Amino acid sequence: MDLEQENKYGDNGEELINNVVANIFSFDNARRQRMLDGFYFQDAVFISPLLCVKGNYNIKNVFLLWKALNQQEPSIDNVCFDGQTCVVYMTQTLRPRLFPWVSLQIPVITTLYFKETDLDSGLWKIYQHEETWTIEGLLESVPLLSRWYDYVIRTMAGKVLVFSGQMLTSANDTAQLLNSRSQEIEDATRKLAQENAASWKSTSFYDDSDYNRKSNSDLE
Structure with missing residues (x-):
């Protein structure tokens, strides 16, 4: 695919x-x-949360398996392309052929990574095809699980995290207060010790002077 030439024409x-x-x-x-033949490297890699395969033949088999398990093609919601990376936002419809009454809408983000086949060739192909989906997306695709997830799990998790945050904040404030009080006590103790030392020196000086005067008087 000559992306450089096509990008010159925008639309x-x-x-x-x-x-x-x-x-x-x-x-x-x-x-x-x-x-697969024209836009993928022969050794391209396909990655998803469940598997990782390499080579066009294996990628083709992954697509065939997905088709066999579903009756409906995915819907493309948006395509963002910057010349080297293409991000595709789409909705996969999980509708097994054996259970046609089951229909789950799963949001999927697919990222296609391109690189040049040769230096300055202007021909770009896909070397990595990566699909990602989240547990949240899977849970929200099932009505009962979605409500349980929104109103029970999220609510409880929020309360637990808020309570934990309050406990950590309180413990941190207490530790800072104790540290401050400890520093104040240490400063007060040091100051008292200095005052006692100064007082002792002053008292000793006067005592020694009185003793010397009394000794001189006795000698006379």
């Missing part, structure tokens, strides 16, 4: 990448295979 480049993305996730085997 043509955007149309090209949108068509590439649509064909990659199409359930039409021929269209998807053309994308």
Whole structure:
């Protein structure tokens, strides 16, 4: 794919990448295979939270398995492309063929990483296809789990974290107060010791003078 040439024409480049993305996730085997052959490196890597495979042949089998497990193509919500990285926001519909009444909408973010086939060739292909989804997205795709997650788990987790934060704040404030009081006591003790030492020296001086005067008087 000559991305440099297509990017010069703006809309043509955007149309090209949108068509590439649509064909990659199409359930039409021929269209998807053309994308694998023309826009993927032969040793491209496919990564998802559940698996990691390398090579076009293995990537093709992953797509075929997903198609076999589902009756509906994913819907493309948005495509962002900066010339080297394409981020696709889409919704996967999990609808197994064996259980057609089950339908779960799972938000997925797919990132396609491009690089040049050769230095200054202007021909770019995908070397890594990465799909990510979150536990939150999976839970929210199931109605009952979604409500339980929102109103029970999140609420309880929020209260626990707030209480923990309050306890840590209180412990930190107490530690600072104790440290301050300890410093004040140490300063007061040092000051008292200095005053006692000065008083002792003064008293000793007068006592020694009286003793010397009394000794001189006795001698006379």
